[in-house]
Amino acid sequence: MxxxxxxxxxxxxxxxxxxxxxxxxxxxxxxxxxxxxxxxxxxxxxxxxxxxxxxxxxxxxxxxxxxxxxxxxxxxxxxxxxxxxxxxxxxxxxxxxxxxxxxxxxxxxxxxxxxxxxxxxxxxxxxxxxxxxxxxxxxxxxxxxxxxxxxxxxxxxxxxxxxxxxxERREVLMTLIATNIAITIVLAGLGYFAVGRMVRPIRLLTDHLQQSTKAEVMPLSPEFRSAVGETGRLFRSYGRLVDAVRDRENLARRLAEEERLASLGRLASGMAHEINNPLGGLFNSLDTLKRHGDKPLARKASIDLLERGLTGIRDVVKTALVSYRSVGETRTLHPADIADLRLLLHPEAERRSLTIAWTSAIGGDVPVDATKARQILLNLLLNACAASPAGSVVTFSARRSGESFIVTIDDSGPGMPEEAAAYLRSRDVLTTLYEPNAGLGLWLVRRLMIELGATAAIEASALGGTRIVVTFPFNHEEALADVA
Incomplete structure (x- = not known):
């Protein structure tokens, strides 16, 4: 003990x-x-x-x-x-x-x-x-x-x-504590992985020695024999031992190929991108609470937006893990979800001095998965703001049409590249990103559109940029599940 x-x-x-x-x-x-x-x-x-x-x-x-x-x-x-x-x-x-x-x-x-x-x-x-x-x-x-x-x-x-x-000092203290905890966890994790890589040669040699007592002697890869320092001398001594054994027993073995690493970097980048999108609106809600928290209506609206935004972030993590099907509760799209998009977009529009022309005529609830639809529209709106020059206009229009929910987004930018437009219109789930450095924003938009059965029409806008018309078919099973 x-x-x-x-x-x-x-x-x-x-x-x-x-x-x-x-x-x-x-x-x-x-x-x-x-x-x-x-x-x-x-x-x-x-x-x-x-x-x-x-x-x-x-x-x-x-x-x-x-x-x-x-x-x-x-x-x-x-x-x-x-x-x-x-x-x-x-x-x-x-x-x-x-x-x-x-x-x-x-x-x-x-x-x-x-x-x-x-x-x-x-x-x-x-x-x-x-x-x-x-x-x-x-x-x-x-x-x-x-x-x-x-x-x-x-x-x-x-x-x-x-x-x-x-x-204010208490708030700064809490921020310092949270930041220090996060940094400590990250550095401890980095230290764990760094030390793991440092002791990997020793572990490798230990494993080989243990295996040699039960079966044939396993040789080391040449890269380890060329190592310097005490570890290198140890590896070379072991290598000479293996060579002697192999000469006597005429036995050869090759090391197994390393496992192919999963593309965790790309997934982490995409999740960070998607989670960062609504943060501006959430901070805006916190600012509203600070300034107008004594007003019941402002407080309730801000708290509701915070709850929906955090729920969206939680669901984005599930959505980004595209190797697995998303599970958990889903709900229909409410008018408040569309209003939230405008609030979430406000910090970016204000930063770039953009005018947002907003029209929403959906009436009541729309039988469409709210989390995925919000994620699609928020990405497209942020892309429209990023493409539009400072001081220009971005328009948003949402309406019903028969058994569909239709959203139109216009920007004042230089226009979407044809490769990106073709990629967004594609319905083939096996289609890869149109360019290696395109990031996961457009990729996740297309993935979510395929899951919802949505389509995108892309054309020139009267504002001089791009018009994207996204059509979401109604999912009445979703509506029944939400009611239940």
Whole structure:
């Protein structure tokens, strides 16, 4: 048991990734501490600048009222100054006269006019008008003397809410944690595979030696005999041993051919491409939640879009694994799915300064697989945006026609190459990509269209680019399954 727990007894393929994890954790802690420290310092500096600007403006407005000892005008000035500075949440403001008595306060019940400021309150503020934050709290404090013609008329004490800054730091911390975890996992995986390749010669030699005790001696490939260092000398010694045995027994063997590697790179590239497509819209929904999360309708619409987008990403992973049939639940296409496409397309269109002319007249639910149809249309829309020059127009139109769902997409680009158009129109599942570097976007569109029985008509657009008309036949079995 103790031997099993000893790290030195673990294989190198475990020890090295474990060391990588330990180093990454230490590095992540150091970097995260530095980042959060710099962020907090930047936040406090920014808050201090805003606070000074707030007190500068407030002081100039208060001096006439304080000179006249006009309590109501002083209170009105303090009250009006609350919402003047975006990003600055004034929690409380107290104005003292030259005698140190309260002239007016944003909370007159806590600090009545004519009373002295409690010592525990003044202790929160730095001497000399400096900036101070509450240790572990949610407030920051700043004070300023009211001076007119070299004469001190009074003082202003202001406190500011810093909960939003703490929330921002927590958000950054969560992002750092998630990023560091992801990087650690990736590096540990790379370390595992790298060490696996490094110890492969030793494993190979061990396997050969074990096999030689049960059967004939297996020779090494010449590439291993040419290796350098201790491993090379070991391999050459083993090779001479094998040669001697082969000379005595006149036995020859060849090593088995290596297994052909699967095209995992292309599949991974395609999945990354397809998953990345809706992310802009999802981040847009998050931004909407941040800005308008207090509005029920905006919050519900954003959450619904996030749910559908994440469901689409989950289903894209299944769709990209074209060596297997997609399994799981399917549903019909809803009008909200078409509206989602517009939201998902908005960040790309805004980035490229494109105008999206959108028309949807599908009425109700359409008996078409929503996940695959959305994936097809999103890819074609993104391709249309990529092909169109900045400041141009992309149009989208969706409608019913008999037993079909028809979508028309026009772009203002240079036009689709004939090879790509022919590839998209092809119904032969064995047809390969029209060029090796075409990527999986168009390939997956055609694959999904074949699965849905959809067809594509490609022609010149009145906008000067390409018009793609995709016709989806209704699948009433899909509709019945969705109802069930």
């Amino acid at each position: 103790r031997r099993a727990l000893a790290v030195s007894s673990w294989p190198l393929t475990v020890q090295i990734p474990l060391l990588v994890v330990i180093l990454m954790v230490a590095l992540s802690l150091t970097v995260s501490q530095q980042v959060l420290g710099r962020l907090q310092a930047t936040q406090e500096r920014h808050l201090q600048e805003l606070g000074n600007a707030y007190l500068d403006g407030l002081s100039s407005s208060l001096i006439p009222a304080v000179l006249r000892r006009d309590v109501w005008e002083t209170f009105d000035t303090v009250d009006r100054a609350k919402g003047m500075y975006r990003g600055l949440a004034a929690a409380g403001t107290i104005v003292l006269d030259s005698g140190g008595k309260v002239l007016a306060a944003s909370d007159p019940r806590a600090f009545p006019t004519g009373t002295s400021l409690p010592a525990e309150v003044t202790a929160r503020f730095a001497k000399g008008g400096g900036f101070r934050t509450q240790e572990g709290g949610t407030l920051a404090f700043l004070s300023r003397d009211l001076v007119y013609e070299d004469r001190k008329l009074g003082s202003v004490y202001a406190s500011f809410d810093t909960t939003h800054l703490a929330a």
